[in-house]
Structure formats: structure tokens, C-alpha cells
Amino acid sequence: MEKLVVEKSPPLSGVVPVSGAKNAVLPILAATLLTEEPCVIEGAPRLRDVATMIRLMETLGVMVEQRADGSLETRLLSEERSTAAYELVKTMRASINVLGPLLAKRGRARVSFPGGCAFGPRPIDLHLKGLRALGAEIDIREGYIVARAERLRGAAMYLGGPFGSTVTGTANVMMAAVLAEGRTVIEGAACEPEIRDLAEFLNALGARIRGMGTPRLTIDGVDRLGGTTHRVIPDRIEAGTYLAAGAVTGGDVTVKGVAPGTLRSVLDVLREIGLSVTEGEDWIRVRRAGRLRNTDIVTLPYPGFPTDLQAQFMALLAVAEGVSVVTEKIYPDRFMHVAELARMRARIRKEGATAIVVGTRRLSGAPVMASDLRASAALVIAGLVAEGTTEVKRIYHIDRGYERIEEKLTALGARIVRREDPEAP
Numbered sequence: 001m002e003k004l005v006v007e008k009s010p011p012l013s014g015v016v017p018v019s020g021a022k023n024a025v026l027p028i029l030a031a032t033l034l035t036e037e038p039c040v041i042e043g044a045p046r047l048r049d050v051a052t053m054i055r056l057m058e059t060l061g062v063m064v065e066q067r068a069d070g071s072l073e074t075r076l077l078s079e080e081r082s083t084a085a086y087e088l089v090k091t092m093r094a095s096i097n098v099l100g101p102l103l104a105k106r107g108r109a110r111v112s113f114p115g116g117c118a119f120g121p122r123p124i125d126l127h128l129k130g131l132r133a134l135g136a137e138i139d140i141r142e143g144y145i146v147a148r149a150e151r152l153r154g155a156a157m158y159l160g161g162p163f164g165s166t167v168t169g170t171a172n173v174m175m176a177a178v179l180a181e182g183r184t185v186i187e188g189a190a191c192e193p194e195i196r197d198l199a200e201f202l203n204a205l206g207a208r209i210r211g212m213g214t215p216r217l218t219i220d221g222v223d224r225l226g227g228t229t230h231r232v233i234p235d236r237i238e239a240g241t242y243l244a245a246g247a248v249t250g251g252d253v254t255v256k257g258v259a260p261g262t263l264r265s266v267l268d269v270l271r272e273i274g275l276s277v278t279e280g281e282d283w284i285r286v287r288r289a290g291r292l293r294n295t296d297i298v299t300l301p302y303p304g305f306p307t308d309l310q311a312q313f314m315a316l317l318a319v320a321e322g323v324s325v326v327t328e329k330i331y332p333d334r335f336m337h338v339a340e341l342a343r344m345r346a347r348i349r350k351e352g353a354t355a356i357v358v359g360t361r362r363l364s365g366a367p368v369m370a371s372d373l374r375a376s377a378a379l380v381i382a383g384l385v386a387e388g389t390t391e392v393k394r395i396y397h398i399d400r401g402y403e404r405i406e407e408k409l410t411a412l413g414a415r416i417v418r419r420e421d422p423e424a425p
């Protein structure tokens with residue numbers, strides 16, 4: 001196993017390129033199950049999760065070739081198999097994205113039931129509710145979701161749940177509905193840019209989806225889909241992570257190849273805590289003069305502040321002036337990083353789904369353990385300003401979602417290296 005060794009770093013400065021969005025490319029790869037024609041996906045990031053999804057696609061009869069420029073070419077070989085096995089699904093929950101496409105195209109799907117994860121329960125009841133509304137028969141057997149349908153039929157449905165809309169649930173039902181007979185209307189659909197990107201990909205294949213990016217999706221089913229070449233949108237969470245890294249060190253960092261319109265709530269927070277933020281069509285620059293100020297953050301479905309940046313911004317607030325309050329409205333238990341940040345001398349108290357962060361001037365480097373992808377990124381950010389050395393262990397989590405994070409940070413002046421970790425189990 002490997003670890004990242006982070007030293008207190010000078011103010012980061014420079015330009016960092018942002019990769020394609022992980023959470024867009026994963027459902028888009030799954031969507032290629034819906035067509036018999038080849039597709040090309042440009043701008044796919046080189047990530048562990050993408051590699052896992054490629055393996056899963058191959059077990060389902062879709063060959064995925066990775067070209068030198070990083071783009072992925074998919075080609076259907078066989079539609080015989082329709083099982084997403086436990087071994088793959090347990091390593092990546094996003095595997096559930098194949099459920100809707102398999103059901104719609106092959107009439108059957110057997111997908112291992114995803115369990116909880118490091119930040120609590122992650123139910124899929126809304127996925128199943130939407131697919132049942134389209135006429136699927138669904139049973140849970142031996143740890144698998146077993147779904148069947150002759151031909152799905154369009155239906156009107158509401159997909160909101162106790163924590164708002166569901167991103168992957170919307171993706172699953174939308175992918176199933178594009179091949180259903182008649183019209184489907186999804187109310188309470190997720191508005192995340194990654195869902196919009198998926199809808200644009202599907203429409204390029206010949207699907208008829210309207211209302212993309214809004215909570216009301218109207219989908220007119222078609223009989224078959226073709227092929228296309230599609231470039232995935234930039235990763236807004238990766239961009240926000242590098243902006244936070246620049247901000248915490250008091251630096252001057254520009255993220256390039258981003259869509260600033262997808263980061264409005266995040267840029268507002270950066271301004272509130274005292275940063276100067278400027279932007280162009282595809283870049284955002286963040287500079288800091290004085291000390292960071294406190295603020296309150298509430299995570300919400302898009303366009304609200306993303307839960308996937310909550311941990312990284314908590315690391316920022318840990319060294320800001322005054323008291324900040326961070327409330328998690330998507331995953332009330334997504335606070336595993338709190339205890340690790342405390343090992344670095346951060347002063348954070350958790351009260352239910354809220355963390356109260358008392359800013360301190362000095363963090364202290366420590367060995368810390370990454371519990372999930374974004375928590376790992378938060379520990380790296382904290383390590384950049386902590387006195388001494390921070391060792392972030394179990395970094396396979398970080399490789400699931402960040403492409404060459406240590407190289408990108410080093411190019412900005414960070415002192416960070418990847419090392420083998422002989423102590424790891």
C-alpha cells in the first residue's frame with residue numbers, strides 16, 4: 001500500500017489543469033450498454049474508479065479501449081451476460097449505474113446490492129421505485145437485485161427522498177426510460193451537471209430527453225440508439241479541491257479547463273472567507289491576502305454547496321479566524337475526517353449532522369488515515385499548512401477520484417511525495 005507524505009508547504013502558485021469529471025464518466029460508460037454502436041468518450045480521467053468501471057463493462061460484453069490521449073472507445077461484443085458481480089460492486093458503488101441500462105436493453109439485470117460506505121448508509125430504494133414505475137419486476141435474492149422486464153413503459157414519477165434528489169437514481173431511471181415505450185416524466189430529478197452531461201450524451205445517441213439540468217425531466221422513449229463521440233465535462237470537485245489547497249496556503253492558484261458556472265456556491269464561500277476570486281470562460285483564479293475568515297456551510301443538492309467538497313472546506317475553516325458551522329444535509333454521517341483532523345490539532349466538535357469548527361492558527365502534522373476519497377483530500381489540504389510532516393495513509397481512496405494529485409500539487413509548489421507504506425496491512 002502507498003501513502004502520501006506532505007510537508008508544510010510555501011504558498012501554492014500557478015495553473016493546474018482539471019481532469020474530466022469522474023461522476024460524469026462513470027454513468028456515461030454504463031450508458032454505452034444501451035447501444036450496439038461504438039462510442040468515443042473524450043476527456044476521461046485516468047482513475048481507479050474508471051478502471052473498475054471498464055472492468056465491469058468488459059464482464060458485461062462491452063470492450064473498452066483506452067487510447068493514448070486518454071479517450072475511451074467502447075464496442076459491444078456480446079449481450080449474453082447481465083450480472084454485475086459482488087467483487088466489483090463492493091469496490092465501487094457507482095457500479096449500480098448498470099442496472100437501468102441492462103434492464104432496458106437486455107430485459108434483465110442481476111446487480112449485487114451495494115452496501116453502506118465509510119460515511120453511512122447509501123440506500124437505493126429510489127432507484128428501485130423508479131424502475132418499478134417503468135414496469136420492472138424487481139426482487140432481492142442472495143444479495144443481488146434481480147430485475148426483469150419485457151419492455152419498459154413510460155410513467156410519471158417523483159424521485160425525491162428524505163435528503164432531496166438522488167444523483168445515481170436519476171441516472172439509472174433516465175437511462176432505463178430512454179428505451180421505454182412512451183413518455184416518462186421524472187419530478188424531483190437531480191440537477192447535477194454530471195446528470196445533465198449524461199442526458200446530453202444520451203441525446204447524442206438519439207434519445208429524446210428534455211428539461212436537462214432541471215428537476216423535471218421528460219423522456220420520450222425510442223426503439224434504438226446509435227453511437228457518438230462525447231467530451232465529458234470538467235470535474236468541479238477536483239477544481240474545488242485545488243482552489244481549497246491554494247486558499248489554505250495563502251497562495252495564488254488558477255484552475256484551468258473548468259466550467260465556473262458549476263461552482264457558484266463554492267466560489268461564494270471562497271469569497272466569504274476572504275479570498276479574491278476571478279474567473280474567465282474556463283478558468284478560476286483564487287488569491288489570498290490576509291487570514292481566512294470563518295463562515296457557515298450547508299451541503300445541499302446542486303446548485304447548493306456539494307457534499308463532495310465538505311471535508312476539504314472543513315480543513316480550510318480549521319485554520320480560519322473564528323467559529324464556523326458546517327452542516328451536512330446529504331449524508332448526515334459524512335464526518336469521518338473530523339477525528340483525523342483533530343489528530344492534527346484542529347478544533348472541531350460534531351453535534352449530529354453539524355460540525356462546529358473553531359479556527360486555530362497552527363495545525364500539527366501527524367500520521368492520519370484516509371477513510372474515503374474526499375476525506376483523504378481534506379487531510380492532504382490540512383497537511384499543506386500543518387507544522388512538520390503529515391502522512392496520509394490508505395491513499396488508494398484518493399486514487400479513486402484524483403488523477404496524479406501529488407504531481408498536480410507539486411507543480412504548484414507543494415511539498416508532497418508518494419511512498420510505499422511498509423506499515424500498512
Ligand code: EPZ
Pocket residue numbers: 023026094121122123124125126127128161162163164165166167168169307308330331373374401
Ligand atoms: C453521487 O452519489 C456521487 N457519486 C457522490 O460522490 C455524491 O456524494 C452524491 O451523488 C451526492 O452528490 C457518483 O456520482 C458516482 P445520491 P449517489 O443518490 O448518487 C439518499 C464522490 O466523493 N438516497 O444522490 O449514490 C442518500 O442516502 C461520491 O465522488 C435515498 O434515500 O448519491 C443521500 O442522503 C461519493 N434513496 C441522498 O439521497 C436512494 O435510493 C443523495 O444520494 C438514493 C439516495
